Amino acid sequence: MTRAAGRFVRVLCVFAAFGVAPACHASASLRNETQLQFALRSSPPCCVIDGRAEAQRKAHALPDALVYRKDLKINPVATVVVVADSDAQALAIAEALASAHPGKTVLAVEGGVAAWEAVVRALAADPPGGRALDFVIPSNTCEHGAPLQQLRTSPK
Numbered sequence: 102m103t104r105a106a107g108r109f110v111r112v113l114c115v116f117a118a119f120g121v122a123p124a125c126h127a128s129a130s131l132r133n134e135t136q137l138q139f140a141l142r143s144s145p146p147c148c149v150i151d152g153r154a155e156a157q158r159k160a161h162a163l164p165d166a167l168v169y170r171k172d173l174k175i176n177p178v179a180t181v182v183v184v185a186d187s188d189a190q191a192l193a194i195a196e197a198l199a200s201a202h203p204g205k206t207v208l209a210v211e212g213g214v215a216a217w218e219a220v221v222r223a224l225a226a227d228p229p230g231g232r233a234l235d236f237v238i239p240s241n242t243c244e245h246g247a248p249l250q251q252l253r254t255s256p257k
Contacts, residue, residue, distance in 0.1 A: 129195035129207045131188055137220045140180065140208060145224070147178045152185035152194040153214065161214060169194050177205045184210045184217045 132140065150173070151158055151166040158168065163184065167173065175181070181198055185191035191209035199207040210217045 129183075129192060129199040129209060131192045131195075131209045131211050133211045134216050134219050134223070137182070137208060137210065137216075138223050140206075141182075141220070141224060144179055146180045146182040146208075148175055148181055149217070150175075150181060150183045150194065150198065152183055152190055154186055157186060157214075163214065163217070173198075175202075177202050177207075181205065181207045182210060182217070183207065184214055186213065188212070 149163060149166040150169045151163050152169040166184070167175065169183070169185075175198070177198075181195075181202075183191045183195040183198065185194055188209070188211050191211075191213070195207040195209035199205065210220075
């Protein structure tokens with residue numbers, strides 16, 4: 102065994118002896134609005150878990166959210182988002198889901214349902230400068246004539 106490999110094995114043994122797991126999988130974390138917007142901008146969450154009390158859920162429902170219960174079975178293919186009545190409760194639920202699904206990213210929403218709805222609005226909003234509805238690629242920037250392609254996007 103090489104010296105580096107032996108050192109790596111010794112470090113893992115020390116971690117195991119003290120009950121410390123090396124950071125080799127994602128875990129739960131509490132995120133504010135800005136952090137959630139950044140984390141979810143490139144790929145939306147696969148599911149939103151609603152850990153609020155029944156009265157809160159009835160008073161202000163979250164569309165497409167799964168109601169959390171101890172025996173909830175999910176198959177997370179992307180980031181999981183947890184909304185609850187308090188930050189501590191959201192983080193506790195997120196940690197339970199993260200331990201059941203090692204290697205998956207589970208984010209607890211800091212600020213509850215109001216913060217989550219602000220994140221959803223921000224992600225659905227137009228980017229700074231707006232969205233291009235019409236863009237023309239000229240055939241040559243120095244020549245006049247018909248463009249090579251004309252790209253159009255449909256408005257929301």
